[in-house]
Amino acid sequence: MGVNFEVASEAGRRHGAVKSNEESFEALFAAEYARVAGIANRVLADPHEAEDVAQEVFVDFNRLHSASAPYAAAWLYRASAHKALNRVRGRRRRERRELSQATDEGSSTMDPQHVLEVNESRRQVRQALARLAPKPATVLVLRASGLSYAEVAQALGVGVGQIGTLLRRAEAALRKEVTRGSSL
C-alpha cells in the first residue's frame, strides 16, 4: 500500500495537480470560511482570534489535503472546533488579564458590574466547554453553529443516529460542569 502512495504522489506532481487544486482551494475557502470562523467564534467569543484560528485551519488543510476531497468541509468544521477548544484550554492566564482590562474599559459606557458579569459568564462557559472531552465539546459547538445532524455526524465520523444521544449527554455534562462554578 505504501507502493500506491508513492506512485500517487509522483503522478500527482507530474500532471499539474497543483493548479487545479489551487482553484479548488479558493472555491472551498470562499464557500466555507465564514462558517469555519463562526465555529471558532462560538468557542472563543472573540472574532479576531476566531479568524486567526480559521485561517490556520485552512492553511493546515491545504498543506495536507486536496480541496476537492469530499470530506473537506467536515474536516474544516471539526478542525476549527478542536483548534479553538485547544486555544481556550491554553489561555486561562490571558483571560484573567483581559477580564480585568474589560472591567476598566467598560466603566465609561456601561455598568461595570454588568460587564464583569457578562465576561465572567462567557469565560466560565468556555472554560467548562474546554474541560469536556473532545467529542461532546465538538458536538455542542458544531450544533450550536448551525450544522445539521448529518453534518455534525460527518464531521465526527459517527452515524447520524448517534447525534441525538451525543447532544443530550454533552448538554447535561456542560451544564453540570458550569454549575460547579456558577449557575447556567
Add this chain to the structure above:
Amino acid sequence: MAHLSEGTLRRKFDDEDALTDSDARHYSACAECQARYTALADDALAVASALAMPDIKVDVASAFSRVRSAPAAQPRFGIRLPIMRPASRPVMGGFAAAAVIVALVVTAFAQGALNFFHPETVQPVAVSVADLQSLSGLSDFGTFAWTTKPEPQLVTSAAEAATVSGLHVPVAGNLPSGVSKTVTYAAMPAAVGVFTFDASKAAAAAGKAGKALPKMPSGMDGAKLTVTVGPAVIEIFGNLNGGASSDATQLNLPQLIVGESTAPEVTSSGVTTQQLEDYLLSQPGVSPDLAAAIRAIKDPSTTLPIPIPVEYATHKNVQVQGVTGVALGDNTGLGAAVIWIKGGTVYAVAGTLKQNQILDVANHLN
C-alpha cells in the same frame, strides 16, 4: 412499549416531527417520557443560550490573501512512511514502478471478454535491484493520468480512517509486548488512473536507450488500461518523532505497520490481453528473469504479484487468516512482513519484529 431513548427525545427537541407514529403515541400517553423531555429541553435551551453568539462578520477576500501569503505549503503528499525516508526513496520509486508495471503485465494474462483483473491471492516475484532500476515507469510507454487522484492523508482516529476509506479498519487483537499502543492512522479513498499507450513515446524511449522498440501491434497505440487502487488504510504503531501530523517526515522506524487496501482492479480496452502480454514482456525494460518469473505465476488472472528485491528479502508461503499469504523475512534481520488477500482485500502487516510475531499479529487482526 419501552420508554423513548434520550437520543430520540433530544431529536424531538430539534424537530417536532422526528418521532415515528408509534413513538408519538407513546410520548403523548407517558408522563415519565414527558418529564424527561422537559428536563432535557431545559438543558438544551440553557446550553443554546450560553453558546449563543452574534454572527461573525468576515472579509473573505482579505482573509484569503492572508492565507495565501502564509509560509509556502509543503508538498501536498501529506505522509511519507518511514520506509520511504529519503535514503530509501530511489529503491521505493523503482519498487513502485515495478509494482505498477507488474500489475499491468498481469492484466495481460487476464482472460475473458471483460479483460478484467481482480486478484484473489498473492504470489511473490523475485526481482533484482537492477530490474527495479531499469523499469523507468509507465512514462516510457505512454501517458498516465489520474481521473480520481489519490488523496493519502493522515487522520486522527480509526473512525476517521473508516470514513475516508470506507473500509473496516482492522484492530490488532494481539500486540507483542513492547509494541506501543499509540497508533497513527493514514487513509486514502479509491483512486482511478488511466494509462494510454503512446507509440511515439515508447519508440523514443527505446531509441534513447539504444534499443529497438518491438513492433507495436495494431490497436496498441492509444489502447487504454484503467487502474483502480485503494481505498486503503494504514495503521502505524509506535511513538513517532514527528509530533505535529503536518511533518511526518521525521518518523522513527515504526515497530509495526498494519495496512489494508481493496485489491487493485485493472480493465483494458483497445487491445487483446495476449497482445498486451507479448508486447509488455518484450519491452527493453523488462529483464528476461522478471519476464520468466511473471510467466511462472500459475493463475495470473487472479494473482497479485508481490515484487521482492532478492538482495533484501526472502519469502515463503504461509497460512494466515485461513488463506495462503506470503511472508517476507528481511535478510538484514531488521524486520518482517506478511501479505495476503482475503475477500477482495489486500492486507499487510510489517514491522521491526520477528516473523512469528508478525504472523501472530496478522492472525489476530479483527
